[in-house]
Amino acid sequence: xxxxxxxxxxxxxxxxxxxxxxxxxxxxxxxxxxxxxxxxxxxxxxxxxxxxxxxxxxxxxxxxxxxxxxxxxxxxxxxxxxxxxxxxxxxxxxxxxxxxxxxxxxxxxxxxxxxxxxxxxxxxxxxxxxxxxxxxxxxxxxxxxxxxxxxxxxxxxxxxxxxxx
Numbered sequence: 001x002x003x004x005x006x007x008x009x010x011x012x013x014x015x016x017x018x019x020x021x022x023x024x025x026x027x028x029x030x031x032x033x034x035x036x037x038x039x040x041x042x043x044x045x046x047x048x049x050x051x052x053x054x055x056x057x058x059x060x061x062x063x064x065x066x067x068x069x070x071x072x073x074x075x076x077x078x079x080x081x082x083x084x085x086x087x088x089x090x091x092x093x094x095x096x097x098x099x100x101x102x103x104x105x106x107x108x109x110x111x112x113x114x115x116x117x118x119x120x121x122x123x124x125x126x127x128x129x130x131x132x133x134x135x136x137x138x139x140x141x142x143x144x145x146x147x148x149x150x151x152x153x154x155x156x157x158x159x160x161x162x163x164x165x
Contacts, residue, residue: 037093037097038089038090039089039091039100039101039119039121040088040089040120041086041087041116041117042084042116042117043116043117044057044061044084046076046084046085051074051075070093070100072092076088100118101118104118133151133154133155133156136156137156140156147159
């Protein structure tokens with residue numbers, strides 16, 4: 001009888017450890033899906049704590065790409081400090097997110113929002129992967145200044161037609 005009880009405990013532990021990675025993976029997928037309609041805006045001035053003023057700032061920013069009607073909610077992330085906090089914008093659909101991200105380069109042409117950056121809402125793991133890719137990109141540019149590189153998917157790619165000087 002004791003042998004069976006020990007065996008049951010061992011099997012319970014094995015099953016619990018076998019299920020843990022599946023639960024973790026499903027939590028990661030759920031977090032990515034939740035973030036699928038969000039964008040993060042960096043560098044948007046923080047003049048007051050008014051949520052109405054923040055929404056107006058975001059709407060005037062999104063007029064350039066023509067996407068003001070797709071905003072569900074807007075909020076600042078983190079605690080108030082001396083640095084400018086990022087803004088999380090929840091959109092109505094993933095299509096709206098993709099549309100804004102594809103038109104974000106237009107902000108550089110405007111004088112008002114040339115220091116504002118828009119990125120997709122990423123999990124901590126995705127942010128770490130992206131940071132490694134950016135570091136690798138910087139290394140490659142430093143080694144070969146005449147060539148142009150960019151990040152496509154999860155790899156650094158050399159732009160076609162670039163040559164060394």
